[in-house]
Amino acid sequence: MSGQSESGGAARERELLLAFVDMADTLVDDYDVVEVLHRLADYCVSLLGASAAVLSLSDQRGGLRLMASSPERAGLLETQTEQGPSLEAYLTGELVQIDDLTTATTRWPEFTPEALAEGFHTVQAVPLRLRGQIIGALNLFGRDTKLGPRNLKVARALADTATIGILQERAIRRGEVLAEQLQRALNSRVIIEQAKGVLSHAADLPMDHVFPYLRTYSRDRNLHLHDVANDIVRGHLEPGAIVDAHKARDRHQPRSAP
Amino acid sequence: MNPADVGAIFAIPLRRGTARVGAIDMYRRTPGWLLDAELSTALKIADIATSALLTASNTGADGEIDEMWLTTLPGNRAVVHQATGIVIAEFGIPAEQALARLRGYAFVTDRLLDEVAGDLVAKRLHPRVIDR
Numbered sequence: 001m002s003g004q005s006e007s008g009g010a011a012r013e014r015e016l017l018l019a020f021v022d023m024a025d026t027l028v029d030d031y032d033v034v035e036v037l038h039r040l041a042d043y044c045v046s047l048l049g050a051s052a053a054v055l056s057l058s059d060q061r062g063g064l065r066l067m068a069s070s071p072e073r074a075g076l077l078e079t080q081t082e083q084g085p086s087l088e089a090y091l092t093g094e095l096v097q098i099d100d101l102t103t104a105t106t107r108w109p110e111f112t113p114e115a116l117a118e119g120f121h122t123v124q125a126v127p128l129r130l131r132g133q134i135i136g137a138l139n140l141f142g143r144d145t146k147l148g149p150r151n152l153k154v155a156r157a158l159a160d161t162a163t164i165g166i167l168q169e170r171a172i173r174r175g176e177v178l179a180e181q182l183q184r185a186l187n188s189r190v191i192i193e194q195a196k197g198v199l200s201h202a203a204d205l206p207m208d209h210v211f212p213y214l215r216t217y218s219r220d221r222n223l224h225l226h227d228v229a230n231d232i233v234r235g236h237l238e239p240g241a242i243v244d245a246h247k248a249r250d251r252h253q254p255r256s257a258p
Numbered sequence: 259m260n261p262a263d264v265g266a267i268f269a270i271p272l273r274r275g276t277a278r279v280g281a282i283d284m285y286r287r288t289p290g291w292l293l294d295a296e297l298s299t300a301l302k303i304a305d306i307a308t309s310a311l312l313t314a315s316n317t318g319a320d321g322e323i324d325e326m327w328l329t330t331l332p333g334n335r336a337v338v339h340q341a342t343g344i345v346i347a348e349f350g351i352p353a354e355q356a357l358a359r360l361r362g363y364a365f366v367t368d369r370l371l372d373e374v375a376g377d378l379v380a381k382r383l384h385p386r387v388i389d390r
Contacts, residue, residue: 059301060294060297060298060301061298061301061302061305062298066336075336078335078336174291175291175292175297179297183301187273187274187275190274190275190339191275191276193275193336193340193343194275194276194340194342194343194346194353195343196340196343197339197340197341197343197345197346197347197379198343198344198346198347199343199347200340200343200344200379201343201344201347201348201385202347207340207379230276233275233276233343233346233353234276234352235350239347
């Protein structure tokens with residue numbers, strides 16, 4: 001649980017290495033932006049000991065949009081795109097770090113109570129930088145302790161690797177390409193939210209349960225999350241197929257509920 | 259504008275998730291990319307145009323677009339997109355129509371789109387009431 005634990009030796013080194021390889025794969029491989037960002041958020045939780053991780057990207061209209069979160073529930077704190085550490089890190093380009101959120105109720109009157117109600121007491125928000133431009137923020141929540149300096153450094157490095165891959169650093173020296181890629185990524189997230197709505201209603205599942213269904217379906221078939229979501233919304237893929245696949249998968253490899 | 263005078267063209271898709279209503283083309287005499295503030299304005303104009311056209315597609319060819327659609331920026335909260343999905347699943351209609359119905363329902367009941375969407379997602383409101 002402790003984010004400070006740097007022991008664990010070779011196994012941990014190997015896990016970290018694999019995480020970097022995974023993020024760096026976006027440079028050469030076909031990838032899905034939202035899926036990559038979710039994996040990055042997952043690594044911050046599973047490998048680095050954050051209690052939750054939330055990634056937001058610039059909407060290029062002066063604000064942020066939430067792109068990925070781990071656990072998914074942390075994304076419910078939607079005010080963090082309008083107020084809070086992510087937005088401050090994005091606007092200032094500096095690390096925003098609060099060791100005790102109870103001292104930040106006047107600083108962020110809406111965000112802080114919501115975060116405290118979720119049991120979070122620390123935040124560390126890192127700006128996502130690319131070629132002098134800030135294109136978003138990664139916010140790490142902690143229940144008790146924040147990430148130690150080494151793990152925070154790893155989180156930054158993972159985020160930088162993913163950012164470079166996702167936004168195809170070499171191409172974005174031109175502003176128009178950055179705009180195209182960012183806007184496409186934002187729209188991809190909207191499609192996924194629409195697909196969650198279809199799936200939730202058609203399969204009578206709570207809204208905050210359906211994302212893992214989409215994700216595992218896509219991963220198991222090596223499909224892009226974006227394409228699967230798009231097919232669901234356009235009626236080319238039956239919601240029942242996703243649910244059945246998920247059930248079948250659970251039967252074969254029992255895992256804890258999301 | 260004489261084609262010879264066009265230094266740059268900016269084409270922005272008018273879309274919200276799978277809902278697509280077209281594109282907006284902007285022409286400028288001087289070549290080069292947009293400043294951050296100009297890009298922000300262009301994207302906001304595209305957002306407003308998307309909302310207005312999505313609403314118009316619901317009111318029909320002679321439907322007048324209320325000024326409200328042109329002066330309020332569209333909600334971009336996740337619940338609105340999720341609620342759009344709920345309406346798509348309920349009626350088997352495309353995203354464009356689902357969004358238009360949602361906005362229309364919010365308008366006639368004098369409520370905010372975010373609120374209506376929140377009620378649908380929380381199952382406090384059944385989508386069948388949005389049959390317009």
